[in-house]
Amino acid sequence: MSQPTAVPPRRNRAAATFTALAAAALLTAAAAAPAAADEPAETDALWISAPYDLVLPGADTDGNATAQSVDVRLSHDNTNNSVSGGTLTVDASELAGIADVTWPTNCTEDVASSLRATCAFGSLDGAPWITAATLGIRAEADAPADASAYLHYSASADSTFGPLDAYPTDTHLTVANGPDLGLNQLPFSAKVDINSDVAQPVRLTNSGNRTADRTILTLFASHGLDLAHRYGNCTYLEGDRVSNPMGTTAVCVLDQAVAPGQTYDLSPATAVRTTGAALYERFDYQVAAYTDEAYQQAIEGRPFVQGSGADFVPAPVAALRSADTDDLNPEDNYRMRTLTAANTADLRATATNITGAAVGTTVTARIGVLNRGPAWVASLGAGASVATVDVTLPAGTTVTKKPAMCDEAGGSHYVCRTPILQWEKDRTVFPFKLRIDSADALGATGTAATRNNDPELSISAFDPNLKNNSTTFTISG
Known part of the structure; x- marks a missing residue:
């Protein structure tokens, strides 16, 4: 992971596809109050946001598969328009024979099919986005690898301007075998004191159906933060005011296998201490399944120096199966947070x-x-x-x-x-x-x-x- 630029660092290949897919249909109805002859009527648009691509882990050796959550969110453009609520329709009929769907309590299954449902949602006023439904999707035990299908969404809402209809939106689902490494998101922002220790309880979890035999942990701490340790299985690019002014980057190779369902505590490696120069700080953390290519990309030919301390060793696990792919859903492999220090x-x-x-x-x-x-x-x-x-x-x-x-x-x-x-x-x-x-x-x-x-x-x-x-x-x- 390179140092951050003016915007958060670019994610890897699959993370780039996990963008909010938004589609909208403009109102055809005019505002309830008549507009003046020389003023156009106000309009609004209803938007659906859902994952563009999602990989479902196939069944493990015991025939069990891990469920994936799909959040479907809604928003609208014009804050002058009050949107009181409406319905989200989810059509998962293409998943028949591939995956099962668990519906939230605000969704009513279609009488003709358990793979179709209508979900009621409330007011869209007061927040940029609301979650209309969180679906649980789990691959069937005999679902073939590389099987794929689409989830289809449509939505309508009532508003003071009149009815709103969103343009239909889809999520592409694929079944695959492999590890699915993920890191928890720490509170995105926090206030801290200078010259103080900051605990950061980062957890690594494999939600896939195969073991990741080795992993790469990459950390970035901006100039006002100091990584608490210099581990022997990590290399460090230290910050300096001329050639590396943003801060310190650490790239660690963890040789311990991460089995499906296993969670590891990475907090010793992610702990930092604020310095007297701390003010608006940033901490990035990222994990990837180890390959030689991924490691070379992480260090990018820069002059990293090996740490002189003991190795950082997460709790070991026994490997179950080798992976067919490096990582099923890399969108949760990278996280970042900001720390604001009480300083001037x-x-x-x-x-x-x-x-x-x-x-x-x-x-x-x-x-x-x-x-x-x-x-x-x-x-x-x-x-x-x-x-x-x-x-x-x-x-x-x-x-x-x-x-x-x-x-x-x-x-x-x-x-x-x-x-x-x-x-x-x-x-x-x-x-x-x-x-x-x-x-x-x-x-x-x-x-x-x-x-x-x-x-x-x-x-x-x-x-x-x-x-x-x-x-x-x-x-x-």
Whole structure:
């Protein structure tokens, strides 16, 4: 697993297919209240979200198969429209001879078929999505490997704008034999103190029908977090401010087999300690069935160093059968969470006065942002700049070369953006090449100021001293 970019790291092949499949049909009815002649009637759309692909583990050696849950969720677009409730129809008739369905209590089976049901749902108001039904799907004992079928969904709802009908949506199901490794999701966000130990009770479970003989555990801890151990069966790419500023990555090879139904406690390996630089932190954890190719992809040719401690050893299990595939449903192999530390970072706008200038010469205006600490600042999820700086250059000058991270905003006004992270005590500099066009420039003043309330990353939320977030500079002969 590579370090996170501005957005969460890309998942592997099957995880990419486990995206919410949404389809909508626009309202054909107008709003209940008549619209003015020059105003179009408001519309709304009903959406269905369900897994695009799902792999069902086949039966194990005892003829038992593990059930998979399928969450079907609903939403609508227009919050001005009140959606009081409706019905979700699920057609699983193609699963006959392949899998059995367990219906939740809000679903009523069709009298003609136990593989069709209508599920009642309540109001969609007040939440982005509601779960209309959670289905239990279990492969039949004699279902052949590679058997496949579709679940079909349709939905309708009542609203103040009139009836809503969603465009039909499907989930493709396939029966397969193999391990199905998964990690539990820790609380997605948590508040922590600096210089403190953070327990992270991560569990590894094999929900498939075959044993994973070896596994790869990959961890990422951002700069303000320190992994509590350096295990001998793990290699580490340590964070540093120049070549690896985001944080530390660990890749561990676990030689113990993970049998179907077995759960292991990984919390010793996933424990972290916050440092004095902690502020907006991120922890990623991922597991995969071991192959040489998967291991090489995890380290990506980077200079990892072997840990010097004892090996991390989960509880051993006896293998039952070898796997036909590496992992049935990799969508739960990768997880991440954010940790917000009670800490501050004092950003200061900087600019250097320019001396010895003369008409016709070119000078350099060095404008920047210094992070005085104690915390680093990073936006490893949204990918927002640590600081956006409004720069006004002195009158009587012309920019002959602007910094790559700055954009012209009209006249002598420029908007400059720092990278998405800045270590404590580090400075970002924006060098402007300025031509002195006239004597008016000599004695003229420029300004630089950070935007302190950017909604993506608010400086005022962590900076205790906003008075030094603006500055001026002058040009003199």
